[in-house]
Amino acid sequence: MELKKLKISDKKIEILQQLHITQVEDLLTYYPFRYESIEELSRDTWKKDDRIAVEGVIVSKARVIRFKGKQSVTRFKIVYEEEEFDISLFNRPWVSMFTPGKKITIMGKYDGGNRITAISYNFQPLQEQMGTFPVYNLKDGITQKDIRKYIEKAWMICQSDIKEFLPEELRQKYRLITRKEALYFIHHPSSKETIRQSLRYLKYEEFLRFQLVMRACKAKEKKTIQGHAKQFDNEDVWELEHTLPFSLTLDQKKVIQEILDDLKSESIMYRMLQGDVGCGKTLVAAFGMYGCVLSHKQAAMMAPTEILAKQHAQNLKNTFKDFEVEIEVLYSSLKAAEKKDILERLRNNEIDILVGTHALFQEDVEFYDLGMVVADEQHRFGVMQRRALLEKGDKVDFLLMSATPIPRTLAISLYGDMDVSTIQSLPKGRAGVETKLVQSRSMKDILPFVLEKIDEGNQCYVVCPAIEKNEDYEMRNVEDIYQGMKQSLGRRYRIALLHGKMSAQEKDEVMASFSAGESDILVSTTVIEVGVDVANANLMVIYDAHRFGLSQIHQLRGRVGRGTKPGYCFLLSDTKDKNSLERLKICEKTSDGFEIARYDLQLRGPGDILGNRQSGVPGFLLGDVVADANILEVAREDALSILKNIENEHYKNIKEYIEETLEHAGYFD
Template structure:
């Protein structure tokens, strides 16, 4: 049977399905309901109490009318059944909603019901058109409602018609099972064919919930199996250099020259690295730590292990400012030891660059710190044994793969100061082992965070002046560089002029993304040297910049920033011995989400807790940013809501990978047929194809 064989499927309807990505019977079977009408939860309107309860009502539209004027204009749709009437009210989008309805349409409303005057009302109810109110009685207890769109509506592809097609497909087709029986039994999953029946023709709520779990598991399992296969092939394919000697650099540095005590988190991460580099296999490890948790010293420990065993190390940072900062930090730490550290960035003079490249190729350079310049074709290492990549999410998997070509399978250590919730780490960084550094190094004081209205600016500036006179420095961050007519936000250039007058006894600098790279570096260097006391900036100072003397962070229009962004900004202070203060300044109008973000920032300094909250607010795509590659697109699963299924899927994937990595056993043959093409597609992303 083919898609064209379905009843009532005209050429125009076939085209409408294709425009929605439905080109086969399986595609149509996978067009899952987005909601179900449960006859037991559909109330006659007269029985709706109107006390804020969530209900479903079904009836015919009696009246469509618009009331009020200007900003108070609203759309009212009166829905009537055999018992009474209910009013659906839209205060926004009424012009669009009005076009969707006609009088006498059969409609289901979903929402919170409240009594206003003589009507029970629903504000902005969700709604679905149905073919007839009697359908609720005629169909089975659970009625699937399928996603629709303009093309479907134009071609009259209704929920009822899609349901009829699903019945025909399931009568003639039996989608093949590919999950091994032991996996299904272990995780209590229905068979595939039965799952399609349960999702399209459920006999109870538990049935369609079970079916959705099956399909979510299926998606996550295939993804986790591809990751497990990738990781297995990396481990099997790549032998890693053995770092067994620790005498010349590592032990002397940590025993004699380190000026502070390591935290338990740092010790644990170093132990993980030591185990990796002595395993004989290539290390691929992510060090996750909150801002200021001391990841650099852990990276330095790994670098010294490489040097002790005759290897070179490369340290990559996403920007020149950060590369120079890491260069200074490593050089200062290693000053007592005989180690040659070189800095390789894009804007160096030809003579200096030639000298550095000669040092790297000849083996005189022990550690090269730089930007993406480190992975350019002209850079040839003498004996690269370790690559450290800072702020991994700012690079990407391809650039991580490129550094591997610079040596004979060098160990790879990637670091991220952007806390990533466990669910995202399990997908985005599943090909890496993960170490998490918790806690702050000794002597660091937690940053005190306050939320203030913009009317308190005089008090805020008086406090800042007091801090400056006591030797501190301050950041003032604005969301825009120049004034925007569309958004009532203060811009950095105007703020700079105002603050220059207010703090006339001090040096005030301006830093923003539209400045040339060398201009930004010069301003930042002045701030680091305390030649500038107040730095007015946009979010270019968000990640990685380390100025221990800076003790105040003021964020203007803080309600417009994301949670993780606010946390990164706050992480620029509290890096020295001074008590530091973050002041989040908000405007008159703050959304519900904006208030939540500000409150969360004041409540906690735990970056992982903040990241979890941010992920729930924004979803995975927005959380990572549109340019972030590598996050898989799931049709049914949600890696935030379905973390427990994700963990089950990962466990099942590794169980099979450990049992039979090439899927040669008879019980894995059906899985192999599905997995091989899936894996070939995914392996392009991991650089395995």
């Protein structure tokens, strides 16, 4: 139903659309992000910093103290329960409003010593305002009063059409209220208990919808693509192990076997391989691609940047140097003649493995018989690009590699449409990275150590959160740091600059030069996060480290210490925020990517992980995949049970919902 039905102005409708409210029904699922309780606490229970609500009488003239700009504080006294209190009200310099003898209701913070800082005030009796109220996220131009009024109107119109989604037996089993009650009480709570019961229902329903669609997605894929099992001998693939100069870890061996079993199965492989930075995922993928080649099919490997594509191709050539496997690399800046030659050989089945960037998606790229695609760091590729590549073959098996590890049980629940393989152990012989938090804005304290290491033949990354100066945000930027370093160190050290506004070719040239040891210090933004192995890059300095997520810092420091020498990562931050410092100390303490991902999930929520899930698949508005992991797991089991009996008349509405959602969902994303 259109929002105009609620008699809302076009201007307000525009703002609501920015909040993703496009239909009247959307207002009912626009949930509060917190609740405010207005209650009168007994005076003898007040403690410093408590939120309080009082109704008193003004007993002194108000006076205004002005600061710089338009800032001010208005001060006056009130009597409440026969005690006098000093009230401070910021940036509301309206003296005439606060005349002695007038009754006033104040909501604010108790500062101790009979002092109250008012957050809001009005002249209505406190008794009429008590209760628990929803608070919504807003945009300029819409107030809490507006949004509550619109939700109230939407409720009046839609309440008779609200249908129950959950099967009655599940609602009874978990003692859940009805959908209609949940949607009413989430916006009109009569007590904390009604909020709790609403959240129990809505979170479970949200997770169940998600799991039903994900599981149905998987079942649909398994059903539709059969009869193309790849034929090869496992022993031939394992021959590759004997040529390696090191031993595979047990995790690597287990995952290789899982991939080989997938390739040989009748169903399409859609597997996510997750593991910490530097755990040897690419080598594991090479074993899978070799199985594909032995079954007389071609394999493709996607990399997000040209330089990374070249690195993967070179590593694969080294891995297969004793085998007859033809490997090529395709990228946009190739000369026309070279590109033409590669495309011709690809069509004629003279290339076994093709590594490439987005150039692989172009229409003129034709495979003789594509059988497997490996995507490195899946979040760097869009849904349409991946689909374009998968359509270049018949029964193309798909392996996604992610260096953002999450706990296995959670991964299985979140990536319900994929099989999940995990590599937890790192290869032996890695020197590792020592991380140190430096509570400062500058490199002054660590500069002697950094320069000493550079003099020993090491290279250094210097990472900044911004490209250029920004008036609104006080953060270090690559332009300033680069210029500053050029001035102070440029005579003695070779300093290079890298950031996202450069063209792909410029970025690759800078990175190739750094890889070749032609520069000592690379000042960069996070574009190095999905990165190239530079054997001598064993130092990293991250400016304003508190502005990065933990997993992002972990990805960044994964660029150093990749050889036999130890790596050093310095986190510079002058923040006074306790939580931010706590987060950075976690990076200092542990180098386990799984542990860091767990902390990051708790601190920042699953946004980073779920940011690239299927388009059209239901997401989570209320459910928290960490705090509510048990509900997510229960919903997964219930979804599997429902799907087994989906033809039952009893599940007719759920079947219709799944079919409608699958029709609009972009599968690979």
